[in-house]
Amino acid sequence: MEAKKHLAGGVNSPVRAFKAVGGEPIFMERAAGPFLYDIQGKKYIDYCLSWGAILLGHAEKSVIRSIQSQAAKGTSFGTATEYETALAKEIKKAFPGMERIRFTSSGTEAVMSAVRLARGVTQRSRIVKFEGCYHGHSDSLLVKAGSGLATFGSPDSAGVPQGLAKLTTVLPYNDEKAFRNFFMKHGGETACVLVEPMAGNMGLIPAKKEFLSALKAWTRKKKSLLIFDEVISGFRVCYGGAQHLYGIEPDITILGKIIGGGLPVGAFGAQKKIMDALSPSGRVYQAGTLSGNPLAMAAGLSVLRMLSEELYEKLNQKSALFFEKAKFIFKNKGKMSLQSAGSMFTLFFNPRPPQNFREAARSDQKKFRKFFHHMLDLGVYVPPSAFETSFISAAHGEDEFKKTLKACEKF
Numbered sequence: 186m187e188a189k190k191h192l193a194g195g196v197n198s199p200v201r202a203f204k205a206v207g208g209e210p211i212f213m214e215r216a217a218g219p220f221l222y223d224i225q226g227k228k229y230i231d232y233c234l235s236w237g238a239i240l241l242g243h244a245e246k247s248v249i250r251s252i253q254s255q256a257a258k259g260t261s262f263g264t265a266t267e268y269e270t271a272l273a274k275e276i277k278k279a280f281p282g283m284e285r286i287r288f289t290s291s292g293t294e295a296v297m298s299a300v301r302l303a304r305g306v307t308q309r310s311r312i313v314k315f316e317g318c319y320h321g322h323s324d325s326l327l328v329k330a331g332s333g334l335a336t337f338g339s340p341d342s343a344g345v346p347q348g349l350a351k352l353t354t355v356l357p358y359n360d361e362k363a364f365r366n367f368f369m370k371h372g373g374e375t376a377c378v379l380v381e382p383m384a385g386n387m388g389l390i391p392a393k394k395e396f397l398s399a400l401k402a403w404t405r406k407k408k409s410l411l412i413f414d415e416v417i418s419g420f421r422v423c424y425g426g427a428q429h430l431y432g433i434e435p436d437i438t439i440l441g442k443i444i445g446g447g448l449p450v451g452a453f454g455a456q457k458k459i460m461d462a463l464s465p466s467g468r469v470y471q472a473g474t475l476s477g478n479p480l481a482m483a484a485g486l487s488v489l490r491m492l493s494e495e496l497y498e499k500l501n502q503k504s505a506l507f508f509e510k511a512k513f514i515f516k517n518k519g520k521m522s523l524q525s526a527g528s529m530f531t532l533f534f535n536p537r538p539p540q541n542f543r544e545a546a547r548s549d550q551k552k553f554r555k556f557f558h559h560m561l562d563l564g565v566y567v568p569p570s571a572f573e574t575s576f577i578s579a580a581h582g583e584d585e586f587k588k589t590l591k592a593c594e595k596f
């Protein structure tokens with residue numbers, strides 16, 4: 186293939202190569218509403234939605250209009266603009282805990298910067314993450330649980346120095362006991378605890394409320410910072426993200442995906458006293474040539490301005506109805522289970538919905554591969570890995586659901 190001659194592995198992000206599902210990756214050419222169209226012109230109902238970045242549907246008219254009108258005024262100035270302030274204000278309506286915000290060009294960057302900020306503020310080096318949670322590809326976070334009582338992590342990618350990985354502890358998700366045991370001993374040396382409060386990167390696994398409450402209580406007690414990575418869940422599960430849903434506010438919030446309206450973006454924010462530690466006011470360095478890029482700000486702003494309680498209510502209601510019908514189809518057939526939250530869902534090839542990474546990892550991947558290609562043939566595109574979350578957009582309707590359910594039934 187031509188792409189393989191010019192791009193590393195033929196792609197710019199590994200999962201797009203279809204390694205987990207086999208076969209040739211498809212090349213998309215355009216998208217509209219709930220649909221993707223490949224270079225052959227074949228149409229797919231899209232449940233990947235750019236990994237959750239698309240909430241209103243592809244090429245939504247007013248989003249495109251604001252990108253176009255912004256582009257005509259220039260695409261990047263490398264100076265302060267009012268667009269950044271406007272988007273920050275809009276985000277704060279939903280996330281009041283983000284008193285001060287900084288924009289980046291990706292979720293990875295936002296997480297990486299937030300971790301540096303936490304280390305700078307607390308003057309501690311160790312950090313905690315949870316198995317199966319993904320926080321982008323910065324060195325400190327490409328770490329898996331090491332052997333021996335889950336204390337020191339080990340690199341999960343070549344090129345990550347052992348010495349750095351050792352500073353990251355990886356604990357099991359949804360296990361407040363394991364967390365407590367670790368944190369009683371090491372909380373005082375831990376800069377921050379990083380978690381996806383609605384895990385979307387091992388398939389969809391909602392956090393148990395007791396788990397998040399324990400993280401909140403113990404980080405406060407040990408003066409460590411709690412970071413919610415809401416790059417997926419923010420503006421997805423409801424207007425105020427998972428922190429609103431659970432009623433638990435973290436010290437630092439990370440956003441991405443939806444807030445860029447399909448353009449590259451990330452953001453992190455916290456109370457003023459924490460964010461003041463960031464340069465130029467403080468001593469924690471962070472920067473970006475295209476950070477707060479006018480096109481991304483314009484796209485994000487036009488999406489966020491269209492959001493309302495009603496929009497989420499409608500989206501979540503039609504999603505729930507679809508999930509109910511899908512569950513009925515898969516009941517007692519082939520040991521599958523569907524787990525959902527709002528407009529997010531994963532069809533697990535496990536008899537029961539998993540609660541953590543180890544359970545998710547038991548999924549029947551061979552069967553998933555068959556399912557993926559079956560759906561693809563019938564014009565339904567789900568994320569090409571058994572450990573991903575699928576999404577529904579505001580543009581998905583009765584017709585799309587019907588077709589999807591029919592394809593499921595056939596399978």
Ligand SMILES: *Cc1c(COP(=O)(O)O)cnc(C)c1O
Binds near residue numbers: 290291322441
């Ligand atoms: C996608 C994602 C990231 C990384 O964002 P990029 O924009 O891909 O760098 C970080 N955290 C979570 C929870 C994500 O889903």
